[in-house]
Amino acid sequence: MRRTLAFTIAGALLVAGSPAHAGGHPDRPVTASAETPALFDDEAGGDADADDPAIWVHPGDRGRSLIVGTAKNGGLRVYDLAGRELQSIPAGDGGRFNNVDITRGNLVVLTDRGRDQLRFFRINPRTLRLTDVTVAHPPLLFSKDEEEVEGQATGYGLATYGNLAVVSRRHTTRLGFFEIRDHGGQVSYVRRETLDLPRTFTLKDGSSWTPCGDPGEDPQVEGMVVDAKARVLYAAQEDVGLWRIDLRTKKKHVVEYVAEFGAPYDADCTLTGPGQGGRIHADVEGATIYEDYLLVSSQGDSRFFVYDRRTNAPITSFAVTDGPRIDGVQHSDGSAATSAALPGYPRGLLVVHDGENTPDEGRVSTNFKYVDWRRLGLRP
Template identity: 50%
Template sequence: MTRPTTARSLVLVVTTALAAAALAVPAQAHHRGSAGSPPVVTPRAETPVLHDDDAGGNADADDPAIWRNAAAPGRSLVIATAKEGGLRVYDLDARPVQSIAAPPAAGPDDAPGRFNNVDLVQGLRLSTGRADLAVTSDRGHDRLRFYRIDRDRPGGPLTDVTDPAAPAVFSRDQAEVNDQRTAYGLATWTDPASGTSFALVSRRERTSITLLELLPAAGGKVTYRTVRTLDLPATFRLPDGTSWAPCGEPGELPQVEGMVVDPANGTLYAGQEDIGIWRLRADLTGTPRLVDKVREYGVPGVYDEETEECTPGADPGFGGTRISSDVEGLTLLTESDGDGYLLASSQGDNTFAAYDRELADHNEYEGGFRVAPASAALDGSEECDGAAALNAPLGAKYPHGLLVVQDGHDAPGDGDRPATNFKFVDLGLVLTALDD
């Protein structure tokens, strides 16, 4: 169900698809794959495993963000979502620093809190002064949650500063919240011209992306207001003249999760999971452009209600060649000269694709890599949901910067219990792999 517009909210509907690194790095830490396969990099550390079951606290690793401590880079933090497990904060050794529970359900029959994606805002003006914030999408309550970052605060670096009166992002009432077509993917953006900070939030099982202006509230709290909403396409005209939509459960539309904003030009990149990567203005004006398609684009499918899976038909050959659905985990890798890459997690083949950030080059594909096991005890990344890169020195452990990626299948496993965590990769290895 679509949320009604207000006087301050405009819905734009798109109905068709449009068409530091110079530091030396150890050569043995990355290598090229076999013929036809991408280069391989290996992680240096991993966080403790999370289990998505009653015994593990229903914690499921999803999306990370890297906060750099400018005064002491070696004491920087990784802040990550654990869905119903709330938030986790790690140091650069991947050791837990703080755990924050997701908010409880509003009532006995209501959905509990569930933190999906996280991003950072630096120097947001609050009623009590400026502060760095971690912002997370609470899918369970259809809200954004805000946490002030104070590295040396007793009890942990994060403090909840969410305005209790912050509104639902998409839902009109608790019944709609419980349907869980709620706040899902998340990216933050600060407009350099005005200094205003925003969050861009996608909607689960829908194609919507909404722009929220972040606002100070009383007592150092944070709230937001809707500026405008845009709907990406749900059906697509194929080159043979037929109409196509990706297979899914009845009533579900192709959703967006992975998103990131390039601060150099105010460009939003959004991964529509079964479609590809869109490029559009972060203020949600103008016309979106489809930068790349997943391999499965255009493949027909039939949903089986008994197995809850789709049976694909013959591939007509209209898809891309570099990413496989789902496409998630978008992040930016910025180089010292201002250039760099858009990185995207290609869940279908457990790789990462890199695209040039130059709009004039139409975000040309620059290569890819895979995060592979470093040892029997330190595995790689599979079906990566979220990723974050920071190309800045982070003390002695990561002098070339850091890439953090979610691992959807941590190994060695623990029987039949779902096991996930985050891998820490020396960013210098990634730059070297992409430059080879």
């Protein structure tokens, strides 16, 4: 999530509007069933800032399934299905854990944006503990040397599929495709190819438009998910829209532009006119798949949009609102879903990042919320 010089959300809502419904249906308010403990992004809280979750389904006892979530400088957190913390793994000196995914059964993969590397952890299904299995000296993802790493145009978003890890580069439009490799019980990777998304776009009137950002920073991608059935990558270019990319041919097209797409802006990145995009308010984030559904986070107005996974036709939208015990979700970044029947979640589970957890004890607080799929009113 870009926090500097992003579109001013209040201005975006004034000029683009905030639609009350999507796909012809009103937003469905849903509440969370559980949440994880608050993480505090300050010295006392270990600079922990929740960002992206992944769900691991236990192969023998689904009641022992886990939620793994990144906490940036605060490292990695492991939770049970009740939201209780089971393990905290520090990021280490210079580490900043950004996005996480799980592949090959029990291999946790994450982007260490502080070091421009991938890190790997193996889940032990008996003890439920994660063990670091990264090779001693993993290669840099994008930077040519450690001096370039200091500029932090490093590995950012992540999606995995088998031995493939797709990684976005922060502050750029670049995606890297990496092969995950085993090395005598440890794990490393090698870059196979890259793909650059556009940074400048031609509008209907023939003019060129580039999203506003800091000098030298292009519109980046963070939220990503691979549709394994179709061999398709969905990549959320934060201030542009949601891309559908064929992993075999690399052909791509936009599923939906953000509402602010094409809008004029002033020197402070405040919108000064209407956009030409769709319903999502920048940033577009948190892409995940549940059976035949594709979900994305409309971070700017704290909503979620649901599409048909096969046709990408819009289906519905929803917001996670305050419940009797658990607060709602604002400005959600990462998300993860599973259709596996779990205790308390017989039709599956959706886990989403909450960027403004409350009560926050007067400090910046984030966490993860668990949503029972039945509450979305969508067939499994």
